[in-house]
Amino acid sequence: MTYWCKSDGDVATWAAVLDHLARELPRRHVNFYFQRSRDDMEKELLELRRALPGMQENEIKAAIARWVASAGDAHTQLWWRPEKVYPLTLYSFKEGIYVTHAAPGYSHLLNSRLMGINGKGIEEIEKAITGVIAHENPWWLKRNIPWCLMHPEVLYGLGIAPDPDRVLMTFRDTGKQPVTELVQALPVGENSVWPDRTGLWPQHPPAPVPEPLYLKNRGMPYWFEHLPDTGTVYFQYNVCLNDPGTPLDSFIREQLAFLRDSDVGKLIIDLRHNNGGNSRLLQPFIQEVRSMEHINRPGGLYVIVGRETFSAGMFNALQFRETTMAIFVGEPTGGKPNGYGEVMFFQLAGTNLYVSYSTRYFRCSREDSPSFVPDRVVELTFTDYMEKKDPVLEHIFHEKSPYLWRFML
Incomplete structure (x- = not known):
């Protein structure tokens, strides 16, 4: 695993990224400190900067994502595209998270329920992932958590996966039996089921019964x-x-x-x-x-x-x-009915990371509900x-x- 902060130069690079983020996001966002105080957020970013020498690249990215998400605007987030992904697509149903698509070699996991990763239960993992997802209600989390679960760098950055290239996932199959599988990450271009789009999609090959x-x-x-x-x-x-x-x-x-x-x-x-x-x-x-x-x-x-x-x-x-x-x-x-939007983006200097941010506030409902x-x-x-x-x-x-x-x- 490559350590970005193994030298003073790497620390300086990421420190400059944090400086850029701290300067640009509050300036560009229409009301960045609407939920958390400026003092609290600046203090948190300063603590992250001090911790850089002992952190790896994906840990830093996860920390940045968590900091941006903590602003409380679902439109304002870190866009962190993976180089590799796990070859499954997941969806959160009423009963739990299930495999809806599986790449060749993993078809036996199709329609199984995900129960845990590397010995951690799914509830503990969901709680950790929640912090890096910009959200204003639990339903946006239900939409995005399955996507993050297939993102090796997110799992590694959060300490869920000690090796981002492979993880042990535990499923419950249709016969209610537990199955533990070593799942290998694949480059995005080689992954036939990468969920680059969220939500439910028809299964392939198509079932004999017509789709609803x-x-x-x-x-x-x-x-x-x-x-x-x-x-x-x-x-x-x-x-x-x-x-x-x-x-x-x-x-x-x-x-x-x-x-x-x-x-x-x-x-x-x-x-x-x-x-x-x-x-x-x-x-x-x-x-x-x-x-x-x-x-x-x-x-x-x-x-x-x-x-x-x-x-x-x-x-x-x-x-x-x-x-x-x-x-x-x-x-x-x-x-959220009343909230921020009309999104724009900027790139964090020296990285392939982008940050989205809101430029307007919209009040569209008399009731201010999540x-x-x-x-x-x-x-x-x-x-x-x-x-x-x-x-x-x-x-x-x-x-x-x-x-x-x-x-x-």
Whole structure:
């Protein structure tokens, strides 16, 4: 293992990085010390600087990530891309963290539950990882912890993995038996299942049973489908960006025309994969839907949210709540309704590390809560995932009393 601080020159290099961070991040962020005092944060960075001679590269990176995350703004974080990753993809279900994808040589671990790493239980590991993830609620942690678990440098920097190239992971297989496996890290370019994107994705090879709608066309920015048996249009909006191949304004016009001219009595907007972009792009659609009496009524309009619903995606959800009679179903959002955003980046001098930071504060809700909590909280279980079920859509289609107190206001 290479020690970056084995010489005075290495110490000086990282000391300069810390100086750059201490100078630039508070200057660039719109309100960096909104949660912690300047004195406390400067003192912590000074202590890190004093500790540099005894630290290794990944320990320093973990410490920087922890310091940035402690500011309390989920948009302000250290971007620390790995060179190697473990060849598994994980997802945190209601029951625990499971393997959803596995590279060749590890297929026997598919659909197993992760119980620990190198003799440490998963709860202890999650607690350690929490410190390096910028977050404002537990649902954003549920989104990001599985990704960090496959990041060898994070595990090494936190003291979870003594050797970042290989770790002993303990799983519980589908037969409820414990299995301990030596898992080797692979270069990112050689890893066929590297989770460079978070959230759930269809398993490969595809199962004989069709994927549920929430996993269909997962790589498309937006799409809709008519479900004639229920008189429903299902609209999945995965990112608040314009796709030049299918311009969003044209797509919106097509969908609005379909809603007006077809035998449709229910519209479902699925934002559970949407972690941001430009919230203004969907406003014309929201305004038009508001004027559709056959849709904008109790039981006619539903919006699905979840842990991935963040930033502009969450702002769009709030716009539906404030201007329509939508009923919200799913998980609490990973984004905070009132918080910082409009992100920019800068590179830490002399490194390949980047820091994101917020340039504006947004107040989008009268309630200052950590998450936007839907009207009906419905979580996905691992059993649902295996059986290709979507409990959220099932709840919507079986809703017996689609009325809420706010509709009376």
